Amino acid sequence: MTAIEIYDPALCCSTGVCGTEVDQALVSFAADVDWAKQNGARIERFNLAQQPLAFAENAIVKAFLERSGQEALPLVLVAGEVALAGRYPSRSELARWAGLVETATEPKHSGCCGGGSC
Amino acid sequence: MKFLEQPPRFLFFTGKGGVGKTSIACATAIALAEAGRRVLLVSTDPASNVAQVFGTIIGNRITDIPGAPGLSALEIDPQAAAQAYRDRIVGPVRGLLPDAVVKGIEEQLSGACTTEIAAFDEFTALLVDSALTANYDHIVFDTAPTGHTIRLLQLPGAWSGFLESGKGDASCLGPLAGLDKQRAQYGRAVEALADAERTRLVLVARAQRSALNEIARTHKELAAIGIAQQYLVINGLLPEEEAKQDSLAAAIYEREQAALRALPAELAALPCDRVALRPFNLVGLDALRQLLGATPSPANASEDEPIALDAPSLSELVDAIAADGHGLVMLMGKGGVGKTTLAAAVAVELARRGLPVHLTTSDPAAHLSETLHGSLEHLKVSRIDPHAETERYRREILAAKGAELDAAGRALLEEDLRSPCTEEIAVFQAFSRIIREAGESFVVMDTAPTGHTLLLLDATGAYHREVARQLDAKGAHYTTPMMQLQNPKQTKVLLATLAETTPVLEAAGLQADLRRAGIEPWAWIINNSVAAARPHSPLLRQRARNEIREIDAVAATHARRYAIVPLLKEEPVGVSRLLELAGRAVEAA
Numbered sequence: 060m061t062a063i064e065i066y067d068p069a070l071c072c073s074t075g076v077c078g079t080e081v082d083q084a085l086v087s088f089a090a091d092v093d094w095a096k097q098n099g100a101r102i103e104r105f106n107l108a109q110q111p112l113a114f115a116e117n118a119i120v121k122a123f124l125e126r127s128g129q130e131a132l133p134l135v136l137v138a139g140e141v142a143l144a145g146r147y148p149s150r151s152e153l154a155r156w157a158g159l160v161e162t163a164t165e166p167k168h169s170g171c172c173g174g175g176s177c
Numbered sequence: 178m179k180f181l182e183q184p185p186r187f188l189f190f191t192g193k194g195g196v197g198k199t200s201i202a203c204a205t206a207i208a209l210a211e212a213g214r215r216v217l218l219v220s221t222d223p224a225s226n227v228a229q230v231f232g233t234i235i236g237n238r239i240t241d242i243p244g245a246p247g248l249s250a251l252e253i254d255p256q257a258a259a260q261a262y263r264d265r266i267v268g269p270v271r272g273l274l275p276d277a278v279v280k281g282i283e284e285q286l287s288g289a290c291t292t293e294i295a296a297f298d299e300f301t302a303l304l305v306d307s308a309l310t311a312n313y314d315h316i317v318f319d320t321a322p323t324g325h326t327i328r329l330l331q332l333p334g335a336w337s338g339f340l341e342s343g344k345g346d347a348s349c350l351g352p353l354a355g356l357d358k359q360r361a362q363y364g365r366a367v368e369a370l371a372d373a374e375r376t377r378l379v380l381v382a383r384a385q386r387s388a389l390n391e392i393a394r395t396h397k398e399l400a401a402i403g404i405a406q407q408y409l410v411i412n413g414l415l416p417e418e419e420a421k422q423d424s425l426a427a428a429i430y431e432r433e434q435a436a437l438r439a440l441p442a443e444l445a446a447l448p449c450d451r452v453a454l455r456p457f458n459l460v461g462l463d464a465l466r467q468l469l470g471a472t473p474s475p476a477n478a479s480e481d482e483p484i485a486l487d488a489p490s491l492s493e494l495v496d497a498i499a500a501d502g503h504g505l506v507m508l509m510g511k512g513g514v515g516k517t518t519l520a521a522a523v524a525v526e527l528a529r530r531g532l533p534v535h536l537t538t539s540d541p542a543a544h545l546s547e548t549l550h551g552s553l554e555h556l557k558v559s560r561i562d563p564h565a566e567t568e569r570y571r572r573e574i575l576a577a578k579g580a581e582l583d584a585a586g587r588a589l590l591e592e593d594l595r596s597p598c599t600e601e602i603a604v605f606q607a608f609s610r611i612i613r614e615a616g617e618s619f620v621v622m623d624t625a626p627t628g629h630t631l632l633l634l635d636a637t638g639a640y641h642r643e644v645a646r647q648l649d650a651k652g653a654h655y656t657t658p659m660m661q662l663q664n665p666k667q668t669k670v671l672l673a674t675l676a677e678t679t680p681v682l683e684a685a686g687l688q689a690d691l692r693r694a695g696i697e698p699w700a701w702i703i704n705n706s707v708a709a710a711r712p713h714s715p716l717l718r719q720r721a722r723n724e725i726r727e728i729d730a731v732a733a734t735h736a737r738r739y740a741i742v743p744l745l746k747e748e749p750v751g752v753s754r755l756l757e758l759a760g761r762a763v764e765a766a
Binding site for chain 2: 069089090093107108109111112114115121124125128129
């Protein structure tokens with residue numbers, strides 16, 4: 060199955076509660092990743108503050124950081140290629156990349172940018 | 178002393194900085210060693226004066242104490258532990274990733290949470306059975322982890338797939354990512370803490386109403402986690418005979434006794450010991466042996482020895498603040514140093530000069546803001562309730578963001594929302610609505626965010642957006658909020674502290690943190706100074722003498738400018754007493 064890698068910006072909390080506004084996109088995305096994993100998707104997340112080495116060791120990610128800076132994160136790689144940058148993917152995007160079929164139980168939330176870091 | 182009777186293997190002392198935890202822990206360790214036990218004393222005192230106390234170099238390795246058979250000591254420096262931890266994570270990518278990125282990561286790992294977790298990491302090895310500690314009957318710690326840290330470590334959601342795989346989505350536990358220890362070891366350490374057979378927690382406080390209320394909260398929080406065996410020590414009580422010596426001593430004695438009579442019910446139920454204020458410095462084995470003894474020792478400072486004190490008054494400091502005509506004044510300091518009172522004194526001084534002032538406080542008691550409101554022309558007073566603001570913030574986030582999380586995720590989010598950072602942010606957010614007034618008049622606040630929080634908020638841009646939205650609504654002109662805070666013409670941060678070793682060090686830590694954010698504290702205020710109150714009682718004069726060294730350190734190394742506020746006989750409530758607090762008429766005794 061295709062590997063999906065997500066390179067997160069440096070967040071002091073992945074839920075983002077340390078910001079004055081919690082990023083809804085981030086909270087929804089955490090739920091979507093859980094859903095996709097339970098359905099067999101291979102997804103890995105890397106937090107810049109916790110696993111910076113993962114960013115430095117991947118040539119594509121490193122070059123992206125040098126060119127666009129950490130403000131441009133998150134960065135999503137699918138099978139090692141850049142699939143998306145600057146926002147988190149929606150559940151349907153995750154499903155498509157991972158080759159999953161979405162069920163009807165998807166919670167209602169906007170697939171587009173929910174503000175915050177994008 | 179009740180807390181010394183039938184002691185279990187682990188003894189923890191907890192309480193605010195400056196209450197004397199380290200002295201009592203040292204005295205306890207000596208008492209147990211002299212009773213024939215083998216004792217290891219573990220200190221995280223930032224003042225690192227355990228070495229000084231015992232007259233030997235200790236450091237981060239177990240060292241036998243000369244002259245005290247059976248006693249060994251170990252010093253843990255939480256700052257150094259946190260730095261080592263940061264180096265482990267950031268070191269490998271330095272030079273590989275852009276400098277701005279590396280700096281951002283370092284800031285993420287520079288908060289109080291990281292320091293606390295790094296210190297706990299050092300503890301774990303001592304709490305689980307190992308060759309390291311097998312030789313000791315008792316291990317005495319001069320600090321204890323907070324409820325927030327322990328709860329996080331207990332949450333399964335915080336661990337699932339986190340430490341084991343080294344990845345995942347934990348939150349405030351993020352700082353744990355680079356730690357060496359295994360989850361099982363943390364589990365055993367937390368278990369040992371919650372085991373009444375093995376662990377005793379001693380709460381240490383001074384006899385002050387607000388301090389006792391705070392320690393009551395600590396008691397409830399830790400009891401709820403399962404740390405049931407708790408004792409209370411009231412330290413530094415002024416002896417009754419001293420009250421006859423002068424009116425200041427009498428007033429302090431009365432205030433302390435009143436605080437003890439009003440002891441919160443949950444504390445009154447605990448076994449309690451009282452330790453008298455000592456006239457001597459708690460350095461050396463002999464002095465420490467006397468600390469927990471019953472016999473009072475006479476003070477040796479005589480009336481005729483002058484106390485040399487150059488004490489610039491708060492009023493002089495306010496002259497310089499007033500010169501700018503408007504601006505934001507923020508009082509910053511650890512809990513219990515009197516920020517609310519000092520903010521009120523600054524506001525009253527400004528208003529008395531005919532300048533428009535808005536004093537806004539987070540005073541939970543509210544009596545100060547009530548007594549001042551409408552009492553002085555040019556002075557407007559408002560108050561936010563920190564608990565209500567934090568609760569509201571938590572509820573909003575849980576309702577909006579927690580809905581889609583599973584049980585474990587929700588528990589983690591709830592614990593994140595109980596972190597000290599959350600309260601700081603919620604309170605500052607509430608204040609930010611008032612800050613914009615500082616363009617035309619004075620705004621005086623009794624709290625300020627730490628440099629760490631400001632840097633994080635600035636980095637995410639969330640704070641910027643928040644304030645920008647509020648300013649735009651008024652059509653006001655502004656640069657960025659961070660620039661406003663960094664400009665001393667617009668914002669003055671006053672660091673409040675007490676003339677004691679640990680509080681001065683804690684204030685210096687806050688100052689370093691602000692400097693990282695490009696904010697230079699404008700002045701220091703030393704509150705409740707006994708020396709500036711010119712006491713006659715020998716015990717108080719001895720204390721006054723001890724203060725001089727700390728005041729000199731503030732004047733010579735820490736502060737660009739400073740003021741000293743004397744300890745008053747009566748609680749500084751109301752306009753006239755606040756003016757007395759700021760008074761120009763403080764002279765050397």
